[in-house]
Amino acid sequence: MASSSKNRKIADEKRIFQDKWENLYFVTVVKDRAQCLICSQFIAVLKDYNVRRHYMTQHGEQYDALSGKIRDEKVQQLKASLKKQQTFFSSSNNSSECSKLFEGISLSANTVASRITESASNIYQQLITRAQGFAAFSLALDESTGVTDTAYCAVFIRGVDGDLNITEELLDLLPMKGTTTGRDIFKELEGCINTAGLPWDKLVSVATDGAPAMCSENVGVVGLLKAKRNQLSLSSPFSAIHCILHQEALCSKSLKMKEVMDFVIRTVNFIRARAFLTDVTEHLNEFNLKLQGPKQMITMMYDSVKAFRCKLSLWAKQLKSGNLAHFSALQSIRVEPQHLSYYSDIISQLLQEFNRRFHEFRDLEPEFALFATPFAVDVACVSEDLQMEIVDLQCDTVLKQKYMDIGVPDFYKFVSQEKFPKLVNAAARITTMFGRI
Structure with a gap:
């Protein structure tokens, strides 16, 4: 008899849903199971203790303040919302097939978390695939601390493809375990760039908040990035930008x-x-x-x-x-x-x-002027390797009219890469730069 009592099933106990739970704990009955009207979670056992525990631990702090008619109205509002979700396909064609299809989809916490992870991975891979084809790109670094007192460095990427189409996204969120010196941040950033397969020779600038750990020429991220470029024998221009805002x-x-x-x-x-x-x-x-x-x-x-x-x-x-x-x-x-x-x-x-x-921007003013006003810039003040292309550009009446019609940066999408390769590369460099974090 004792063994039979221990092995009895919950279904054998004939537990039933109590109507008072609706108003007390914001739950309703769906197919002989208690479902929370607030979070839609099913409660495993039809016992007052289980239902009450779910409400008190998950929603009590927010909903205990509701009482009387206001509480009744909230219950009815949540029940109506749940019913609307349940009858979503009732007026649609093939509603039974659709209902069966959705009933077969698992919405457990683990399944949802897994699907979110898969979606994030897919989006990340799409970004990496696109980024590996950038003609030029820039990075922006923003260091902050999370609610658990863990330091993070958010890495944003802004790049352009061969047609100067701009892509700007969050590349990665790097947790900084232990210290957060310039070398620590650079080590994580270097790993992020290498993992993403981004070409170092396409990196044209980095934007920071101006903190010493970011900007120091010797041990800061900027200084270590320049040292890395020297190590790779890269001679292309590279700029460090302090967030304008x-x-x-x-x-x-x-x-x-x-x-x-x-x-x-x-x-x-x-x-x-x-x-x-x-x-x-x-x-x-x-x-x-x-x-x-x-x-x-x-x-x-x-x-x-x-x-x-x-x-x-x-x-x-x-x-x-x-x-x-x-x-x-x-x-x-x-x-x-x-x-x-x-x-x-x-x-x-x-x-x-x-x-x-803003003294650091003075060195960039000639490049900014060329990018923004290519038809008005003094050719003699332009870098010698660009002068011949600028002369050809300023004498091209069709491109001049296009510039007047649409302005920058869209104008450079109509500039021939074959005829003006150096100008297009210069435009790509400026287009990718972050002005703020």
């Missing part, structure tokens, strides 16, 4: 708002300083928005930087002379000349910070 944020911090406010308090001029900071912040926000948005070319972003530097220079001069044309908040109050001179100095300091942080 990151630099803009650092420049904004150089305003030293606290010192401005301290000065104001000492001079009993709180309202005037607030007005000045309002105007400056508004200008910085407008500038920041221009650096955002999809399909931003690095040349376009740098044009915005140059324009903002020109504006800073103009504002500094105007403030010193008492002209408040571009400071609407300051216009609404009376400001003494000595305070305007102080505000002008602050704008000048901000300009100096922009000049200091």
Whole structure:
């Protein structure tokens, strides 16, 4: 008798679904099984303890606050949603065949996880296949820490094929175990590049957040990348880019708002300083928005930087002379000349910070100018190996009209690789560059 009691099946216990569970634990009965209305998971055993445990551990914190009529309405809403899912094929042709087909698909946690892994692997292989055919590509590195305090380095790739079609994707997420020095990051990055089979001679630039571990010429990722290129005897141009958005944020911090406010308090001029900071912040926000948005070319972003530097220079001069044309908040109050001179100095300091942080782009300005305005550039200022192609390009009326119609970067898709090989390669190099992370 004892042996029979131990070996009895759950079905023999004749457990039934209790209606009160719907409102108490947000479950319903489907084919003699309890199914959670919230997560659609089936509960193995029809016992109050099992049903209650599932609700308390998975959903109690979120749904315990619901009571009375609100709780009843939520239950009915979830039941309606579940019923809609179950009767999805009822009005379709061949609904029975479709229903049988979907009933045969396993949706267990392991199966779903396996399919996600397979999909991710397939997408990764498609990216690698495409990347191996890039005419040029750039990388962007972004180091951060996950919720488990594990450091990661996200590697983004941006490349162009022979027709200058742009592809920009997340290449890999590298977990950094132990230390996160420049050598550690480079070692993981080198493995990532080699595993993907990316050609080192096609790498034209790397964008970073400017941290010492990234940018140091000796032990940083940038320095070690250059050493790797030298080791491979690669002589093609290579650029290190500091994220423009990151630099803009650092420049904004150089305003030293606290010192401005301290000065104001000492001079009993709180309202005037607030007005000045309002105007400056508004200008910085407008500038920041221009650096955002999809399909931003690095040349376009740098044009915005140059324009903002020109504006800073103009504002500094105007403030010193008492002209408040571009400071609407300051216009609404009376400001003494000595305070305007102080505000002008602050704008000048901000300009100096922009000049200091964006100095690395000065070396790229000739390439940017050639890429953005190939028909207006002075041939004498172009690299000698490109001069003959630029002369031919500037005298081609058909291409000139195409440039006027569609602009860059799409214009370069119509430039013949055979007739202008060096120009197309130069355009591919600039097109792949990351302006931000």
